[in-house]
Amino acid sequence: MKRTRGGITAPVGFMAAGVACGIKKGAKDLAIIASEKLCVAAATFTTNRVKAAPVQITRRRLRHRHGARAVVVNSGNANCSTGKRGLRDAVRMTELCAAASAIPPDEILVASTGPIGKHLPMENVEKGIKLAAASLRKSGFHAAAMAILTTDTVTKEIAVSETIAGSEIRIGAMAKGAGMIEPNMATMLAFITTDANIDAGCLDGCLRLAVQRSFNRITVDGDRSTNDMVIALANGLAGNRRIREGSGCNLFRQVLEFVCSELARMIVRDGEGATKFISVTVKGARSLRQAETAARAIANSNLVKTALYGENPNWGRIMAALGRSGATVRQDAVDIYLCGVQVTDGGEPAAFPRGKLSKALRKKEIEIVADLNIGKSEETVWTCDFSPEYVAINK
Amino acid sequence: MKRTRGGITAPVGFMAAGVACGIKKGAKDLAIIASEKLCVAAATFTTNRVKAAPVQITRRRLRHRHGARAVVVNSGNANCSTGKRGLRDAVRMTELCAAASAIPPDEILVASTGPIGKHLPMENVEKGIKLAAASLRKSGFHAAAMAILTTDTVTKEIAVSETIAGSEIRIGAMAKGAGMIEPNMATMLAFITTDANIDAGCLDGCLRLAVQRSFNRITVDGDRSTNDMVIALANGLAGNRRIREGSGCNLFRQVLEFVCSELARMIVRDGEGATKFISVTVKGARSLRQAETAARAIANSNLVKTALYGENPNWGRIMAALGRSGATVRQDAVDIYLCGVQVTDGGEPAAFPRGKLSKALRKKEIEIVADLNIGKSEETVWTCDFSPEYVAINK
Numbered sequence: 105m106k107r108t109r110g111g112i113t114a115p116v117g118f119m120a121a122g123v124a125c126g127i128k129k130g131a132k133d134l135a136i137i138a139s140e141k142l143c144v145a146a147a148t149f150t151t152n153r154v155k156a157a158p159v160q161i162t163r164r165r166l167r168h169r170h171g172a173r174a175v176v177v178n179s180g181n182a183n184c185s186t187g188k189r190g191l192r193d194a195v196r197m198t199e200l201c202a203a204a205s206a207i208p209p210d211e212i213l214v215a216s217t218g219p220i221g222k223h224l225p226m227e228n229v230e231k232g233i234k235l236a237a238a239s240l241r242k243s244g245f246h247a248a249a250m251a252i253l254t255t256d257t258v259t260k261e262i263a264v265s266e267t268i269a270g271s272e273i274r275i276g277a278m279a280k281g282a283g284m285i286e287p288n289m290a291t292m293l294a295f296i297t298t299d300a301n302i303d304a305g306c307l308d309g310c311l312r313l314a315v316q317r318s319f320n321r322i323t324v325d326g327d328r329s330t331n332d333m334v335i336a337l338a339n340g341l342a343g344n345r346r347i348r349e350g351s352g353c354n355l356f357r358q359v360l361e362f363v364c365s366e367l368a369r370m371i372v373r374d375g376e377g378a379t380k381f382i383s384v385t386v387k388g389a390r391s392l393r394q395a396e397t398a399a400r401a402i403a404n405s406n407l408v409k410t411a412l413y414g415e416n417p418n419w420g421r422i423m424a425a426l427g428r429s430g431a432t433v434r435q436d437a438v439d440i441y442l443c444g445v446q447v448t449d450g451g452e453p454a455a456f457p458r459g460k461l462s463k464a465l466r467k468k469e470i471e472i473v474a475d476l477n478i479g480k481s482e483e484t485v486w487t488c489d490f491s492p493e494y495v496a497i498n499k
Numbered sequence: 500m501k502r503t504r505g506g507i508t509a510p511v512g513f514m515a516a517g518v519a520c521g522i523k524k525g526a527k528d529l530a531i532i533a534s535e536k537l538c539v540a541a542a543t544f545t546t547n548r549v550k551a552a553p554v555q556i557t558r559r560r561l562r563h564r565h566g567a568r569a570v571v572v573n574s575g576n577a578n579c580s581t582g583k584r585g586l587r588d589a590v591r592m593t594e595l596c597a598a599a600s601a602i603p604p605d606e607i608l609v610a611s612t613g614p615i616g617k618h619l620p621m622e623n624v625e626k627g628i629k630l631a632a633a634s635l636r637k638s639g640f641h642a643a644a645m646a647i648l649t650t651d652t653v654t655k656e657i658a659v660s661e662t663i664a665g666s667e668i669r670i671g672a673m674a675k676g677a678g679m680i681e682p683n684m685a686t687m688l689a690f691i692t693t694d695a696n697i698d699a700g701c702l703d704g705c706l707r708l709a710v711q712r713s714f715n716r717i718t719v720d721g722d723r724s725t726n727d728m729v730i731a732l733a734n735g736l737a738g739n740r741r742i743r744e745g746s747g748c749n750l751f752r753q754v755l756e757f758v759c760s761e762l763a764r765m766i767v768r769d770g771e772g773a774t775k776f777i778s779v780t781v782k783g784a785r786s787l788r789q790a791e792t793a794a795r796a797i798a799n800s801n802l803v804k805t806a807l808y809g810e811n812p813n814w815g816r817i818m819a820a821l822g823r824s825g826a827t828v829r830q831d832a833v834d835i836y837l838c839g840v841q842v843t844d845g846g847e848p849a850a851f852p853r854g855k856l857s858k859a860l861r862k863k864e865i866e867i868v869a870d871l872n873i874g875k876s877e878e879t880v881w882t883c884d885f886s887p888e889y890v891a892i893n894k
Contacts, residue, residue: 220815420615
């Protein structure tokens, strides 16, 4: 696999555009991604029971046909908790995009991100969609990546290529985050394009696994959003033999997982107020589910996160989070390692070199490993620290 | 019921003391509560699987005999994740207290609060216990309440009296909090004394219900501690006819619930970094459990709490927390009220007087009511807002 230049338009046959139409003040806020050719499509959506209108519309479209040619996305307004008018507005976005691009409306998907509970300013949206459709270019990937941001401070883009099933195929992607899982201003969106020729079921399976091991392994603030959406579009223009189960599917999945995993890490690094990237691994657990539950309890603990912001080696907070996680924990069996330094031995304080640990805690990348020593299962979750800046952003 | 002066020693036959012995720097850190006469005892403990040594010892003592005469408590060190030596130290605290007070060691309970993962400085503890035992007085209630604090900024004390089963009985109590549920510096402790003559089973039942409806309804930061403990001691010196199921028990339970509920509110008001007291009620839920789950999701949302710190009427965050709570939610049925002002109507934005709401959000007491409109169950949870000060305290 090679990392290449570019982003969402790196695969053959994709174009993108990002424009400003006044939904947000003075920043790009509307993007379109379009393919020359109808794509095989797969998607995953938020599990929040409150689902934004675009989530409902896109899900419905993909349930009825597994193909799409374009996605229209706005930032600055989540179009969530907006009732029937919100649903009409989301459908209208696809109709406006269809009229401006000569793509049938039912081949267009829609996504939104921003504050909840406000109706879309449809005049601005209409202007923006016309402008974006007219600006669709191969070179539009970065403008599109900018147009989907909210409290993010940088764009999240990646492009890779790999030889699968006889041909070089390309994957391009972009995402937004800030709060993963942040229902007000952010909400996680990711869009992935590929020119691979791939079977619909195979693309769907690969995406589900890749999302499970990347976006579903990160947390900024534990507040799952109403608008989360990951969409993958494959237009087949690479001309490879069709990728299907048993024929290139595993390799494709690995490449896709790499792409999703890189985007997920970019989201955590740019988490609201984040100063550090924290990886939390729980091993020696009774089951994968228990390992994940325990790792999440640590990763979502405000006390663990404020301690790491303060570069404070307070492992007692990790122990307490393990204990309340719901996972089976034998307190006299737990070994905890902070940045590679063992701080507890069988649940008791270990003698550790304080100077070495203090120095390690000043780094930007922090590793927590908790070995429960009662089983063989292991899971890792990624998160960021918790600074006063988070409160300032969200107050 | 009358509120009276005093605290933990208000009931007949109780004495208390609080002294400084150097576990914490320059502050009181060791308390003893003692009764003239053997008491009927009841207690509830943390459900964290990591349990501090004093939690293990006190639980074991109360399992073997339902009586106690004294409690010895230190702050400044949780004696948690301290292995066998921690258990020996906790037992030793009761032995030292017995030697200094002429109360048998197995009638003495023990509690600790403070940072996790450090061994108790037993020389200081020994000095402190001798000093405290020699200082036991009726007037020692306030010193004792001070000696159990950690990051708390005020003591939490209450005393009430009521006529039950033919006599006036008194209940006195003290607690500490700061983070309810805060494994490092705080951890919730509450001690309740009464001179009521009460059946052990009845006291136990009353305490469980009262705790369920008070301490178990508050959250500061969602981080359940390893040391939480509520102990009730009843010495019978009020001379009333014995309170038992069907004879005064209901009235006693109401009074006890009032006492616990007042202490719980004091803990929330003094939560780490708190500037506001927030009550979250979910009604119209399918079951009590779902109402509680949904209320807790709102009360533990960093985004809801930072919004209220900023006096920001961002109800979208409440909607998103409801949606991810796990409770059944029909998004087009939800009505949300902020400080008595309806902000959503059937899941959509309601037209509300912004000026009136902004003014109400500046108050110290904030009320959130979410009506799911799909059932008849209702629960309330109390919490505080989330300020940069929380990060500063815990970093």
